[in-house]
Amino acid sequence: MKRRAALAMVCLALASCAHADRKPLEDLTGHEDLSGFKIQSVHGVRDGDKLAAQVLISDSSSILTLDLHFAIGSPTTLASGTWQWSRTGRQLRGTISATAVTFLGGQDGPPSIGGTFDLNSSAGAAYRVNLPLTTLPRSFRPATSNPEHP
Numbered sequence: 427m428k429r430r431a432a433l434a435m436v437c438l439a440l441a442s443c444a445h446a447d448r449k450p451l452e453d454l455t456g457h458e459d460l461s462g463f464k465i466q467s468v469h470g471v472r473d474g475d476k477l478a479a480q481v482l483i484s485d486s487s488s489i490l491t492l493d494l495h496f497a498i499g500s501p502t503t504l505a506s507g508t509w510q511w512s513r514t515g516r517q518l519r520g521t522i523s524a525t526a527v528t529f530l531g532g533q534d535g536p537p538s539i540g541g542t543f544d545l546n547s548s549a550g551a552a553y554r555v556n557l558p559l560t561t562l563p564r565s566f567r568p569a570t571s572n573p574e575h576p
Contacts, residue, residue, distance in 0.1 A: 520547040
């Protein structure tokens with residue numbers, strides 16, 4: 427068991443270093459410098475073999491929101507995804523496709539998700555999001571009012 431935990435930690439460390447130089451948001455056409463954008467938050471909830479996550483990426487003037495729905499399995503895949511970007515008086519939106527997905531997290535701990543995702547619009551893939559492997563915070567569960575189940 428200790429060997430498995432050590433192996434998981436090594437894999438996690440290697441995965442987090444693999445693309446440290448990649449920017450969170452890239453313009454695939456090369457027309458825009460999006461280096462000022464940073465990942466502001468990543469939240470999600472695992473429910474059995476499904477994982478819903480939301481990623482917020484922002485600079486000082488706009489917010490990009492990704493809503494991602496994963497099917498947990500071997501391998502874990504992006505089942506569906508949409509994006510919305512409020513930018514200088516414009517509202518951009520579209521679907522998301524995954525070029526790579528990394529999922530860690532079994533039943534004993536919080537899940538971690540990462541990968542490379544293309545933001546598609548009617549004109550095709552225009553932007554790419556590089557999400558480093560990120561541990562999702564434990565979800566808040568309200569206390570039960572049933573005295574038999576504290």
